Amino acid sequence: MFSLTVNDHVMIAHSLPNEFFGPAQAMHGATLAVEATFSRENLDEHAVVLDIGEAMSLLDAALTPLRYANLDEHPDFRGRLSTTETVAQYIADRLADSLSDRPHIGIRVDLQENPRASVTYTVPDRP
Amino acid sequence: MFSLTVNDHVMIAHSLPNEFFGPAQAMHGATLAVEATFSRENLDEHAVVLDIGEAMSLLDAALTPLRYANLDEHPDFRGRLSTTETVAQYIADRLADSLSDRPHIGIRVDLQENPRASVTYTVPDRP
Amino acid sequence: MFSLTVNDHVMIAHSLPNEFFGPAQAMHGATLAVEATFSRENLDEHAVVLDIGEAMSLLDAALTPLRYANLDEHPDFRGRLSTTETVAQYIADRLADSLSDRPHIGIRVDLQENPRASVTYTVPDRP
Amino acid sequence: MFSLTVNDHVMIAHSLPNEFFGPAQAMHGATLAVEATFSRENLDEHAVVLDIGEAMSLLDAALTPLRYANLDEHPDFRGRLSTTETVAQYIADRLADSLSDRPHIGIRVDLQENPRASVTYTVPDRP
Amino acid sequence: MFSLTVNDHVMIAHSLPNEFFGPAQAMHGATLAVEATFSRENLDEHAVVLDIGEAMSLLDAALTPLRYANLDEHPDFRGRLSTTETVAQYIADRLADSLSDRPHIGIRVDLQENPRASVTYTVPDRP
Amino acid sequence: MFSLTVNDHVMIAHSLPNEFFGPAQAMHGATLAVEATFSRENLDEHAVVLDIGEAMSLLDAALTPLRYANLDEHPDFRGRLSTTETVAQYIADRLADSLSDRPHIGIRVDLQENPRASVTYTVPDRP
Numbered sequence: 001m002f003s004l005t006v007n008d009h010v011m012i013a014h015s016l017p018n019e020f021f022g023p024a025q026a027m028h029g030a031t032l033a034v035e036a037t038f039s040r041e042n043l044d045e046h047a048v049v050l051d052i053g054e055a056m057s058l059l060d061a062a063l064t065p066l067r068y069a070n071l072d073e074h075p076d077f078r079g080r081l082s083t084t085e086t087v088a089q090y091i092a093d094r095l096a097d098s099l100s101d102r103p104h105i106g107i108r109v110d111l112q113e114n115p116r117a118s119v120t121y122t123v124p125d126r127p
Numbered sequence: 128m129f130s131l132t133v134n135d136h137v138m139i140a141h142s143l144p145n146e147f148f149g150p151a152q153a154m155h156g157a158t159l160a161v162e163a164t165f166s167r168e169n170l171d172e173h174a175v176v177l178d179i180g181e182a183m184s185l186l187d188a189a190l191t192p193l194r195y196a197n198l199d200e201h202p203d204f205r206g207r208l209s210t211t212e213t214v215a216q217y218i219a220d221r222l223a224d225s226l227s228d229r230p231h232i233g234i235r236v237d238l239q240e241n242p243r244a245s246v247t248y249t250v251p252d253r254p
Numbered sequence: 255m256f257s258l259t260v261n262d263h264v265m266i267a268h269s270l271p272n273e274f275f276g277p278a279q280a281m282h283g284a285t286l287a288v289e290a291t292f293s294r295e296n297l298d299e300h301a302v303v304l305d306i307g308e309a310m311s312l313l314d315a316a317l318t319p320l321r322y323a324n325l326d327e328h329p330d331f332r333g334r335l336s337t338t339e340t341v342a343q344y345i346a347d348r349l350a351d352s353l354s355d356r357p358h359i360g361i362r363v364d365l366q367e368n369p370r371a372s373v374t375y376t377v378p379d380r381p
Numbered sequence: 382m383f384s385l386t387v388n389d390h391v392m393i394a395h396s397l398p399n400e401f402f403g404p405a406q407a408m409h410g411a412t413l414a415v416e417a418t419f420s421r422e423n424l425d426e427h428a429v430v431l432d433i434g435e436a437m438s439l440l441d442a443a444l445t446p447l448r449y450a451n452l453d454e455h456p457d458f459r460g461r462l463s464t465t466e467t468v469a470q471y472i473a474d475r476l477a478d479s480l481s482d483r484p485h486i487g488i489r490v491d492l493q494e495n496p497r498a499s500v501t502y503t504v505p506d507r508p
Numbered sequence: 509m510f511s512l513t514v515n516d517h518v519m520i521a522h523s524l525p526n527e528f529f530g531p532a533q534a535m536h537g538a539t540l541a542v543e544a545t546f547s548r549e550n551l552d553e554h555a556v557v558l559d560i561g562e563a564m565s566l567l568d569a570a571l572t573p574l575r576y577a578n579l580d581e582h583p584d585f586r587g588r589l590s591t592t593e594t595v596a597q598y599i600a601d602r603l604a605d606s607l608s609d610r611p612h613i614g615i616r617v618d619l620q621e622n623p624r625a626s627v628t629y630t631v632p633d634r635p
Numbered sequence: 636m637f638s639l640t641v642n643d644h645v646m647i648a649h650s651l652p653n654e655f656f657g658p659a660q661a662m663h664g665a666t667l668a669v670e671a672t673f674s675r676e677n678l679d680e681h682a683v684v685l686d687i688g689e690a691m692s693l694l695d696a697a698l699t700p701l702r703y704a705n706l707d708e709h710p711d712f713r714g715r716l717s718t719t720e721t722v723a724q725y726i727a728d729r730l731a732d733s734l735s736d737r738p739h740i741g742i743r744v745d746l747q748e749n750p751r752a753s754v755t756y757t758v759p760d761r762p
Contacts, residue, residue: 002466003501009368013267013283013324020173022180028322029267029283031368039501046401047462052498053403068282070267081174085129114263114285117179120130120166136749140648140664140705147427149434155703156648156664158749195663197648208428212383241644241666244433247384247420256720257755274554276561293755300655301716306752307657335555339510371560374511374547390622394521394537394578409576410521410537412622449536451521495517495539528681530688589682593637625687628638628674 003039003106004049006056010034010063014071014082027072032087032111034063036095039106050105062094084113088121096123103127130166130233131176133183137161137190141198141209154199159214159238161190163222166233177232189221211240215248223250230254257293257360258303260310264288264317268325268336281326286341286365288317290349293360304359316348338367342375350377357381384420384487385430387437391415391444395452395463408453413468413492415444417476420487431486443475465494469502477504484508511547511614512557514564518542518571522579522590535580540595540619542571544603547614558613570602592621596629604631611635638674638741639684641691645669645698649706649717662707667722667746669698671730674741685740697729719748723756731758738762 013029036059038050049055065074071082080086092109099105103126112118140156163186165177176182192201198209207213219236226232230253239245267283290313292304303309319328325336334340346363353359357380366372394410417440419431430436446455452463461467473490480486484507493499521537544567546558557563573582579590588594600617607613611634620626648664671694673685684690700709706717715721727744734740738761747753 001501001503001505002469004466005499005501007369007497009370011278011282011284011368013281018173020178023322024265026322027267027324028265029285030265031283031285033369043464043466046399047464047467049466049500051401056497068277068280070281083170083174085131085170085176086174088129114265115261115287116134116183116263118132119176120128120132122128124128134750136751138659138663138665138749140662145427147432150703151646153703154648154705155646156666157646158664158666160750195658195661197662210424210428212385212424212430213428215383241646242642242668243388243437243644245386246430247382247386249382251382255755255757255759256723258720259753259755261751272554274559297718297720300653301718301721303720303754305655310751337551337555339512339551339557340555342510370515370564372513373557374509374513376509378509388623390624392532392536392538392622394535404576405519407576408521408578409519410539411519412537412539414623449531449534451535495519496515496541497517526681528686591678591682593639593678593684594682596637624642624691626640627684628636628640630636632636 001039001041002043002049003037004052004055005035005037006052006059007033007035008056008059008063010066010069012066012069012071012087014077016081016083018081030084030113032066032084032113034059034091035110036062036091037108037110039108040104058095058098061098062091066091084111084117084119085121087111088119092121092123096126128166128168129170129176130164131179131182132162132164133179133186134160134162135183135186135190137193137196139193139196139198139214141204143208143210145208157211157240159193159211159240161186161218162237163189163218164235164237166235167231185222185225188225189218193218211238211246212248214238215246219248219250223253255293255295256297256303257291258306258309259289259291260306260313261287261289262310262313262317264320264323266320266323266325266341268331270335270337272335284338284367286320286338286367288313288345289364290316290345291362291364293362294358312349312352315352316345320345338365338371338373339375341365342373346375346377350380382420382422383424383430384418385433385436386416386418387433387440388414388416389437389440389444391447391450393447393450393452393468397462397464399462411465411494413447413465413494415440415472416491417443417472418489418491420489421485439476439479442479443472447472465492465498465500466502468492469500473502473504477507509547509549510551510557511545512560512563513543513545514560514567515541515543516564516567516571518574518577520574520577520579520595522585524589524591526589538592538621540574540592540621542567542599543618544570544599545616545618547616548612566603566606569606570599574599592619592627593629595619596627600629600631604634636674636676637678637684638672639687639690640670640672641687641694642668642670643691643694643698645701645704647701647704647706647722649712651716651718653716665719665748667701667719667748669694669726670745671697671726672743672745674743675739693730693733696733697726701726719746719752719754720756722746723754727756727758731761
C-alpha cells in the first residue's frame with residue numbers, strides 16, 4: 001500500500017451557535033492546516049501514487065471555496081454546524097468528486113485547527 | 128471514519144533495570160509528548176467526534192498520575208518495566224476506562240519520547 | 255544572556271478592509287500560534303529567567319481579550335487594521351504592562367498565522 | 382496493537398527522465414526525512430516493540446546505500462524511475478529483509494521529500 | 509522592531525569537491541527549506557512589515573534560479589563551493605537586490621538542509 | 636553574519652528541591668531537545684561556519700556527561716539547581732571550552748524541555 005500526502009491551508013471565520021461549544025459560539029476563526037492523503041495498492045505507470053503537482057492542484061481546487069471565507073454565510077454550510085470535522089468531510093468529498101474516475105484511490109483529510117487539536121476524515125471505499 | 132487528536136505532555140523519571148536497555152538502565156527521565164486520538168464511524172449530534180474540551184480533560188485526567196512522577200516508585204508500575212510502550216498502554220487504558228460508556232469510540236495513544244523515537248498503542252475494539 | 259519561551263494560541267476572526275489586502279479584505283480568521291520570549295542578562299535567585307508557570311500565566315492573561323474574538327468588533331482594535339503585526343505588538347505591550355515592575359526583562363512575541371508566514375515584535379528597551 | 386517509529390535522513394541526487402515530471406526531469410536532489418515504523422500485536426519480553434537502538438541500526442543499515450548517492454548511477458535503481466514512492470519501497474524491502482526472521486513485525490516507511498509532500502509505503506503481511 | 513518570515517523550498521543537486529567534505533564530495537542533493545525574514549523598525553502605512561503576498565513573491569523570485577538545479581553546472585556557482593552557507597548568502601543577496609529601493613528593511617535567510625542541521629545568513633546593514 | 640545550527644537530545648532525571656518549583660520539586664525527568672548555534676562574521680576557507688560533522692561531534696561531546704544522567708547525583712550540578720537555564724549554560728560553556736582556540740565563533744544553546752517551553756543561553760563575547 002502506497003500513499004502520498006500534500007498540504008496546504010485556509011483561513012476561515014465562523015461561529016458555532018450551540019451552547020455545547022462554550023466560548024466558540026462567538027464569531028471567531030481558524031487557520032486550518034490541511035493534509036490530503038491519497039492511497040492506492042499499486043503505483044501507476046510513472047511509479048507514483050499521483051503526480052505531486054496534480055495532487056496539489058486537486059487540493060487547491062477543493063480548498064478554493066474556503067479561502068478567506070466566513071462559513072456562517074457560506075451556502076455550502078447553510079443550516080450545518082461548521083465544525084472542523086464537517087469541514088474535513090467537505091474537503092474530502094470535493095476531492096472524491098474530482099477523483100470520481102479513479103475510485104481505486106483512497107482519500108483522507110487531516111485538519112490541524114490549532115497546535116493542540118486536529119481531526120481526520122477518511123472517505124469510505126468508493127464503488 | 129472520523130478522528131480527533133489532542134495533545135499534552137508529562138515529564139517523568141524512571142530507570143529500565145535490565146541489561147537489555149544499556150545506558151537507559153540508569154535513572155534518567157523523559158518528556159513524553161502525548162497524542163490521544165479518538166475515532167468513530169459517525170459524528171455525534173453536535174457534528175463532532177467528541178468535544179475538544181472534553182477530550183483534553185479526559186487526556187489530562189489520564190495523565191495526572193504521571194505528572195512529575197518517578198515511575199520507579201509508582202504503584203501502578205510496580206514490578207513492570209516502564210517502557211514507553213507500557214506507558215502508552217497505561218494512558219490508553221485509562222482513557223478507555225473513562226469512555227467505558229462509549230465503546231464505539233476508538234482510542235489510540237502516541238508518545239514521542241525524543242525527537243528520534245515515538246511509540247503508538249491502539250486499544251482493541253471494545254465490546 | 256538567557257531567554258525563556260512559552261507558547262499558547264488564540265483563534266480570532268477579523269477582516270482587513272483595505273484593498274491592499276486583496277482577498278483578506280473579507281471576514282476570515284486565523285489560529286495565531288503565539289510564542290512569548292522573556293530575556294535577561296542574569297538568572298534570578300532560583301536560577302531561572304522566570305518561573306515557567308508564571309510565564310504561562312502572564313501569556314494567558316495577555317491573550318484573554320483575544321480568545322474567540324472578532325477583532326472587527328473589539329474595542330482595542332477600533333479604527334486600526336488588525337494585522338498580525340499589530341496583534342503581536344498588542345500582546346507584547348500587555349506583557350510589558352504586566353512586567354512593568356521588572357523592566358530588565360526583555361520581551362518578544364512571535365505569531366505564526368499560518369504554516370507559511372509568521373511575524374515577530376520585540377519590545378524596545380524599557381527604562 | 383503497538384508500534385515504534387524511529388527517524389533518520391538521506392540526501393540524494395537524481396533525475397526523473399520522463400516528461401510527466403516536468404521540471405523534475407532535470408538532475409536535482411532531495412533530503413529525504415525517513416520514518417520507519419515497526420508494529421506488532423504484543424510486546425516482547427522486555428516490554429518493547431523492538432529495542433530503539435536496534436531499530437535505529439536497522440534503519441541506518443537500510444539507508445546506507447542511499448547516503449550521498451546519485452540514484453541515476455545507482456545499480457539498485459537501474460532502469461527504474463527513482464520516485465520517492467520507489468525509494469520508500471526500496472527502504473522498506475531492505476528492512477523486511479533484515480527482519481525476515483521476525484515476520485510478525487509489520488513495517489511502514491514514510492519519506493518526507495519536502496515541506497509540502499510526503500509518501501508512505503506499507504509492506505504487505507509477511508508469511 | 510518588527511519582522512515577517514515567509515518560507516518556501518528548493519530541491520537541488522550538487523557535489524562538494526574537497527576532501528574536507530568527506531562523503532559529501534559525491535554528487536548528492538538536498539531539499540533546502542528556506543525561511544526569509546524581513547525586519548524593520550516601524551510598520552508601513554498598512555500596518556505590516558511587507559505584504560505577505562509580496563514577500564512570498566520576492567522569495568519565489570530569489571529561488572527561481574535554484575529550483576530543480578544542479579549547482580555543479582550553475583553559472584552563478586562556477587568556481588565556488590555551493591555549501592548551504594553560500595546558498596543562503598546567494599538567496600539573501602538576491603532578496604537585497606530586489607529590495608534595493610527599501611534599504612531600511614533588514615534581511616535574513618535560514619536554510620534547513622536536513623532535520624539535524626540548518627544555516628543562517630544575515631545581510632549587513634545597507635546604506 | 637553566518638550561523639550554523641545542529642541538534643541532538645539528552646534524557647535526564649532531576650528534582651528541583653525548592654518550593655518555588657511546586658510539583659517539579661519531585662524527582663522527575665525531561666527530554667532536552669538541544670540546538671547548538673555557532674556564528675561568525677565570515678566563512679572559513681571551505682565556505683562554511685564549521686564542518687557539520689565537527690559541529691555535531693562538539694555537541695555530542697558537550698552532551699556526553701548528561702546522557703541518561705540523574706542530575707541530582709551529578710558532580711557538576713552539586714549544590715546547584717539544575718534548571719533548564721543552568722543546563723543550557725553548562726552545555727554552552729562546554730562548547731566554549733572546546734572552541735577556546737576559535738574565540739571568533741559565537742555560541743548559543745537552545746533547550747526545548749517540553750512542547751510548551753524552551754530556554755536559550757548565549758555565551759558572551761570571548762576575548
